[in-house]
């Protein structure tokens with residue numbers, strides 16, 4: 544049961560992100576907290592995280608967004624949803640607010656880049672299809688195994704729903720990519736799991752996949768410890784991080800505990816070999832792998848805008 548509260552947002556709606564992969568367009572969160580409740584969610588460590596099963600909806604987002612854009616000399620080429628929440632989380636207020644915000648932005652000629660693990664409602668799907676050239680979608684999918692999905696992403700859409708959505712988006716001409724983040728070491732990084740996942744993704748018509756392995760922060764480790772009841776899964780996963788060291792990342796000037804570079808490179812190489820088999824274009828998220836580099840293409844490619852850099 545998700546506890547939903549509504550507040551007026553005081554901070555700006557269109558916010559720049561400290562993530563390098565998100566540097567080019569502003570981002571919007573409609574909520575703090577996310578009903579999908581993924582155990583590995585990095586937003587669990589944020590100061591605004593309201594707690595598990597709690598969602599705070601910024602109910603004045605649309606009005607505030609309209610006022611912000613009215614004062615801007617140049618509109619952004621596109622807006623990204625969402626750095627630390629999901630626009631399609633299963634909360635009716637969020638779905639309704641999300642629809643109205645998307646409708647306004649698209650009608651204003653502003654593109655939309657979406658990352659979701661949720662079910663895209665039919666009405667919203669129809670809206671997106673009205674502007675196929677203005678929409679980019681990344682579907683987060685870390686496993687082809689729905690039992691595993693239900694452990695790590697308890698309230699997110701089923702794997703079959705996500706695959707159906709990917710197929711439909713591709714068929715409708717919307718640029719659609721998959722995002723296998725995080726790869727769970729010891730759980731989803733073996734050749735068989737990778738093959739099963741990437742073959743399934745390729746069968747939807749998606750051609751591009753972004754990857755990165757899990758990293759730990761105290762709040763993520765705590766949620767894994769508290770919520771994973773299967774000892775094998777727990778030990779396989781957490782055991783991979785024993786004696787790993789902290790790594791500074793750009794986002795929020797924070798640090799994380801990743802796998803060693805060597806272990807990550809081994810995993811990415813395995814993914815690369817399988818991706819080749821299915822003719823998938825693979826990219827590594829540079830924000831989470833600053834020692835390796837790359838970009839996950841999270842926002843998609845948008846035409847250059849000379850004045851955009853001065854705005855965000």
Ligand code: SF4
Nearest residue numbers: 577579580581584628
């Ligand atoms: S869908 Fe994204 S924002 Fe929501 S809980 Fe999962 S990882 Fe966090």
